[in-house]
Amino acid sequence: MYIYKLELKNFRNYEExxxxxxxxxxxxxxxxxxGKTNLLEAIYLSQIGRSFRTNHDHEMIQFKKEEAKVKVYVxxxxxDTSVEILLKTKGKxxxxxxxKKDGKNLKQSSQLLNNIYFVVFSPEDLKLVKEDPEKxxxxxxxxxxxxxxxxxxxxxxxxxxxxxxxxxxxEKKIDPEILDIWDSQLAKYGAxxxxxxxxxxxxxxxxxxxxxxxxxxxxxxxxxxYDPNVRVFDIFDEQEEFLYExxxxxxxxxxxxxxxxxxxxxxxxIFYVNDVNMRNFGSQGQQRTxxxxxxxxxxxxxxxxxxxxxxxxxxxxMSELDLSRQEYLIDTIxxxxxxxxxxxxxxxxxxxxxxxxxxxxxxxxxxxK
Numbered sequence: 001m002y003i004y005k006l007e008l009k010n011f012r013n014y015e016e017x018x019x020x021x022x023x024x025x026x027x028x029x030x031x032x033x034x035g036k037t038n039l040l041e042a043i044y045l046s047q048i049g050r051s052f053r054t055n056h057d058h059e060m061i062q063f064k065k066e067e068a069k070v071k072v073y074v075x076x077x078x079x080d081t082s083v084e085i086l087l088k089t090k091g092k093x094x095x096x097x098x099x100k101k102d103g104k105n106l107k108q109s110s111q112l113l114n115n116i117y118f119v120v121f122s123p124e125d126l127k128l129v130k131e132d133p134e135k136x137x138x139x140x141x142x143x144x145x146x147x148x149x150x151x152x153x154x155x156x157x158x159x160x161x162x163x164x165x166x167x168x169x170x171e172k173k174i175d176p177e178i179l180d181i182w183d184s185q186l187a188k189y190g191a192x193x194x195x196x197x198x199x200x201x202x203x204x205x206x207x208x209x210x211x212x213x214x215x216x217x218x219x220x221x222x223x224x225x226y227d228p229n230v231r232v233f234d235i236f237d238e239q240e241e242f243l244y245e246x247x248x249x250x251x252x253x254x255x256x257x258x259x260x261x262x263x264x265x266x267x268x269x270i271f272y273v274n275d276v277n278m279r280n281f282g283s284q285g286q287q288r289t290x291x292x293x294x295x296x297x298x299x300x301x302x303x304x305x306x307x308x309x310x311x312x313x314x315x316x317x318m319s320e321l322d323l324s325r326q327e328y329l330i331d332t333i334x335x336x337x338x339x340x341x342x343x344x345x346x347x348x349x350x351x352x353x354x355x356x357x358x359x360x361x362x363x364x365x366x367x368x369k
Contacts, residue, residue: 004021072084
């Protein structure tokens with residue numbers, strides 16, 4: 001699987017762009033704030049119609065423009081595909097989104113699932129181990145949403161229910177029967193999320209352990225564990241019932257704090273290297289190796305789950321890795337199409353990419369070298 005063409009109009013700082021890409025390696029060079037990450041964001045948008053940078057679609061429309069368009073063309077082993085996304089301003093802080101796949105209108109962005117797969121790796125991901133739990137949950141959600149339609153559906157329903165329940169908790173008068181409706185819905189969707197997260201983290205831990213051992217020449221063993229907000233059950237009905245009971249028990253606290261305190265929106269994951277918690281006691285080098293391992297493990301997991309080689313988007317991350325980790329990364333991803341953005345590339349790395357296409361970005365304009 002690889003992207004062979006991209007068309008943009010009024011997207012971020014790109015007024016108009018029509019560009020073809022190398023099926024193997026694409027090096028995107030340029031100074032900061034010129035549009036390198038915007039290019040990757042546009043590409044990523046074709047996955048499920050979401051940005052990896054913002055939850056606000058209107059931010060992607062160029063300033064003072066009414067609409068923006070992204071169209072991505074992808075070659076797949078059995079059938080080529082195209083995804084077109086049109087964003088139209090709706091007031092000052094909102095946008096409508098219209099999606100086409102292979103020229104046909106889609107009613108929901110979830111209809112893009114199982115079509116194109118990406119793994120994004122940025123300097124922020126290198127901080128995954130030591131950052132706050134929200135960043136680690138976002139990592140889990142982003143990956144599961146692209147490989148599991150069931151997870152995407154439950155995740156969207158859970159978020160909507162959580163927002164409604166939290167809004168209701170801020171009312172002056174609370175009707176227990178109405179609150180119970182939100183409780184049961186949270187338990188239903190939350191149980192699905194917990195079950196799928198538990199299975200995902202077990203799989204990603206297995207792949208990460210193998211990669212981490214390779215990076216450290218067998219000197220370190222990595223274990224990634226799910227740190228759920230509530231106990232995990234193997235049987236779904238038991239999970240839903242237990243989560244419902246825990247939400248009920250939290251009513252007094254929820255009413256006092258005016259927010260929901262029990263559920264998978266409070267989950268976390270923990271990284272252990274040689275049985276040591278990396279969040280609290282790991283060196284920066286160890287934390288980065290953990291992050292690199294889990295990102296590379298995503299590629300293997302997507303391959304196993306879908307049969308496709310994910311497209312890898314490396315956003316200004318090469319300069320954050322030492323030479324040995326850069327080389328390990330390059331050797332691991334040689335079968336995938338790669339987009340690498342950077343301000344400058346080490347000559348030893350450039351020598352590894354002799355057949356790469358090189359693009360220079362300046363103020364939303366791209367020139368191929």
